[in-house]
Amino acid sequence: MRKTSFAIIGAGKVGNIFAANLYQCGYKLVGVASRTPASAAALAEHFGVPWSVNPLDIVRKAEVVFITTSDRYIENVVRQIAFSDGWCKGQYVYHSSGALFTDVLIAAKEQGAHIGALHPLQSFAGTKGKKNYLSGVYFAVDGDTQAIELAKTMVRDMGGHSFFVPPDKRALYHAAACIASNYLVVLVHNAVNLFQKFGLSGEEATTALLPLLQGTLDNLANKGAEKALTGPIVRGDVHTVAAHLQALDLTDDDIEKLYRQMGLYTLRLVQQINSLEEPQIEILRKMLTDKNGGRYE
Known part of the structure; x- marks a missing residue:
């Protein structure tokens, strides 16, 4: 079965881990965007794909977009792309925050994208780009029906396990993880x-x-x-x-x-x-x- 193509917005530790592990499982990375040119270039050049400091340059190339920025930037990134009609109907957009609801992605949904949250229950200090790091890891998932199903498939392909966290329990889940x-x-x-x-x-x-x-x-x-x-x-x-x-x-x-x-x-x-x-x-x-x-x- 053909694996979907994906792009990364946010080339920090989580973005690097997602890129390395999904790529290893046969998913095609098509682009990287980040506020910092050096981090975007480093991740993109490792996989031989385009990079940009403007997410709009790479999102239309991907069937799946992972927004792995800090929590405070997620909604603004989504809105900026939506302002230029950058999201595509049928596209999948995920954030990797443990605490935020999927409503921060609503601007992408309004343009026809499926939206979801995919948060790995794992620490990423000192693990930049490490392969097989997500094997055995549990992922908290949320989103619309299609986004949840695709998330489960990707998690399974990476050797992980998925579980559903309802929106009203999201903060409680993340607090437990922090403890x-x-x-x-x-x-x-x-x-x-x-x-x-x-x-x-x-x-x-x-x-x-x-x-x-x-x-x-x-x-x-x-x-x-x-x-x-x-x-x-x-x-x-x-x-x-x-x-x-x-x-x-x-x-x-x-x-x-x-x-x-x-x-x-x-x-x-x-x-x-x-x-x-x-x-x-x-x-x-x-x-x-x-x-x-x-x-x-």
Whole structure:
């Protein structure tokens, strides 16, 4: 079966990944547009296709157009192309935002295009142009019926998995993704800062923590979140939690606050899995809630 032709608007990390992985699957890249000439040229020349800083120059050549710019530019790009009657009837137009609805593409729909959202649930730091990177990845899809069906086909061809996120749950979906990815990085950064206080460099601390993180991810994959949870709160080890709080109180007030909030959420999970008796939970809750009156001696 003939694969559809496609164009990329936005030659950053996501645009590069989409181009490399779709091209590898037999889809024909016909053009690249980007605000930055250097990035557009670099991606286009890699595949031997035309490039431009004006999206109107490349969209009419493609059956499918991926808008992989930053979220704040998507609607303006679509409207600018529509202003010059640039969208074609029967064309497919997708954005790759995890948070935005498909209504930012409405100007393309008004000119007869099918519109959709195709967001890979993956981090793209340091992955520019990497092949096979989307294999096994889950994609949140949305759009009109035709756009969703084609999106599912492209995802399947790239070795990924698709799932539907309704418009009214889009922000919730993206918030969950940020918690799992962005905030994990923030948590590790906090741990690295603490390691540096007893002599390790940031690089050494990160290297030391990576096996622990990988082990945790393996446990999540093999056991699920509830059974993967370990640590002093799960065990009801109040003496250890007290020592943590005391050390953090003397070291970093912001990280102590974060520890308390994460600890309280951990207690909610502990209650769900019934790993502690209620009196132990109450002692830990008081310790984590009341900085002055909740110390355990």
